[in-house]
Amino acid sequence: MHVDYLKELKQNNAGRAGLITLVLILFLVLIGPVLSTHSPTEHSVATLEPPSAVHWLGTNDVGQDVLSRLLAGARTSLLVAAGTAFLSVSLGAMVGIISALAGGITDRILMRFTDAILTIPAVVVIIMIAAYIRPGVFNLIIILSALGWPVGARVIRAQALTLKERLHIYAARSFGGGMLQILFHHMIPDLTPVLCVSFIQGARRAVFMEAGLAFVGVVDPNLISWGVMLRHALEYCYLDAYKWWLLPTGFALSVTILAFTLLGYCLEELTDPRLRRWDNA
């Protein structure tokens, strides 16, 4: 019997909400360019307009369509989120599992290195680096991942260490199972909750960090991002127009982060059969 994760996900309220929201955002991002009649970068004379039939969410100070920019910003956010999450979880899992399985001196070296990275105050360093190189999407992913993996590595190593002493791993070894067998049939499946949670956490953090950095203004000025929009909108808070500009952006950011959170919560429950409710099975 194989567990149909997607089906289960749909039956879980939190999971359904998170998934639907995320799919919706993804859908909007994909059809965004088709949907919006305006280019997100195109200036116009119609500045700071309230929502109208032409500009559904109004325009900003240089007459750019807010909706178009919102959709483009979502693309940036998701891209950075997925990229960072994937890279940092992969890195963290690699370091964590190698560390746990190898033990001894390898473990010590890897963990001291992890600790060293962990002690670096990430936000400050990222701001400093970002301010210097003014990163685009690709560089943002690299920077965020480079400083984001140690948390995952620590958690994954801890989990792998307890797994290593589990009786079923001993049992697998008593059939003559080698490292790969144990890794793929026992370790990785048992690590999925941790990996999933790490992934979603990483994604959420990346969305947040990207918006933050953009808000502070240390990213590539040409990057269309929710953070940049928020910063610009706040500059016009004395005008009435900000609510058509600031609120939708803040809302989009919150909803995205919420969707990630709900999904992470649900995934954790699903991937661990002991947490699963069986009344509907």
Add this chain to the structure above:
Amino acid sequence: MLEIRDLKVSYGDHTILDGIDLSIKAGDKLAVIGESGVGKTTLALSIAGLTQGKMQGEIIFNGRNLLQASETELNALRWNRFSLVLQNVQNVLNPVVPVVQQVAEPMVEHRLMKKKRARVKAAGILMQMGLGTTRHDSYPHQLSGGERQRVMIAMALANDPELIILDEPTASLDALTRKEILRLLQEIGKRRALLVITHDISTAAKLCDTVAVLYGGKVVEKGPAPRVLGSPRHPYTRGLLRSYPNMNTVKDLQGIKGRAEKPSKGCCFHPRCTQAVELCREIHPDFSGEGEHILACHRGGIVPFLQIKDLTVRYGKIIAVDGVNIRVYEGETLALVGESGSGKSSLALTVMGLTKTTSGEIYLDGQRVKNREKSFYRRVQMIFQNPAESISHRHTVLQAVREPLDVQNQGCDGARKEKVRRALEEAQLPSDDNFLAQYPHHLSGGENQRVAIARALVLEPSLIVADEPTSALDASVQAKILKLLLDLQQKRGLGILFITHDIALARKVSDRMVVMLGGRVVEEGLTEILVARPRHPYTRALLKAAPDLDFARRDSEGESVEAKPLSRPGLNISGVGGCPFVSRCEWAVSQCMREKPSLLAVDRGRVACHRARDLGETVAKLKESAAL
């Protein structure tokens, strides 16, 4: 006196005896044992010249080859020089002649004396045999089985022969009569040679000094009775002993697999032998062995399958296992008992290579185990203590039981699934698709344990290391599971290293027992002896603490030897010299504090106790005084 050389007897194409070599000197007492149908009776009849079969070889009685002797010569020898007590006394005696007359008959027949004197002598012998005068004129059908047996023996004694051949002298007698007949025969045996043919091992042991084990018309093992019956080396002899109900064996009865069929070639026992190799299927083995104890087995008798030599395991400063020597023979259950923390589980994990060995060696089937390869795990499997933990909660029953096959890459998908089903059925579990799709947390503890057992059996290993395999089960399921393991032992010669703290359980399943304490072996020996006569105070304590159904007895009662309660358990600091039990032992003397006792041979086992001898004597005295 009697020398049998390469005796072959056949009825048509059917060979009954196939090259028997035996010799009996004056005063010797030889028992020939074996199942029915192995040719025991034919052997007796052949010596007496009473078989209809075709005979080859030589039976030399006092220099005369009986096979070439004429009927008259044989007649002169029968009853006078050797006599025969036949089995099935009902039909052997003449129903229309009073028994005393039948006893007198050989004397009259051989013209030793006149009829009248012969009858007087016959009456005397019958009296000796414990048959009162009132019974002398009875007809056989008026006598009981025991009485008829006495008449038969009296007849055999009539002409005072040098050798008496007894065919199943105690078969179908009740216990008290049997004992009486045995006493008589022991008496008779003092002055004569006896050839006792029996399937009753106890009779053989009581009457004879030498035992020959017959199988498939061949002698497979021969030697002094205490050695052959006490520590049998041929798998067949062990099988006979295991299936023989007696008051000493504590393990459940086990038979020998298969039926007694004679193979066309190879060792006569190989179809039923659990340790047969290719050679056994080809050639019948010659006799080998040191001194008087000889056997015919290519493998040199029951092979020690797992040998652990001087094994030490340390976790940092803690010594978990301290110089342990253990052997598990093929098809044998070795119980490893001791309280928790005595090093049993560490030993198991070390055997499986799941914990690093600090020092010592492990041999499997005679070969040193260094790096455990996949082939090692094909032959040795482990049942873990905690079933729910030992199965990944992400695996279904099918995935879990299939995993060993996947790892060992055995067979195709379909074949693997089929094997899984069979293993589950062996473990008394359902094997339908619905059950295969279950997850461990859907199953009860007992079911999980049986899944774990099925998984350990799926590779058909030769040795199972079972660490408290039934601790999670209730008694009835436990009984079934243990029965299953013992059945597999009978069928496949499964060796079991049975680790438990339950000495009452160990007693029912093990052939031998090893008691561990503080990582050391403190006592080992045959289970029945160890349980009946424990030498080490720790073993005594374990036995005392074992569950019993003696409802009248409370724990506070008992022998004064164990007056002191077992406080301060588990005191075992490495590096401290002395006996590991010293802090809890009321027998401890200053020597016990200073020196670690080493294992010394005692009572067919070994014990590590400075005071083993004193203790044994005192206990014997106590028992004596209690009996008085």
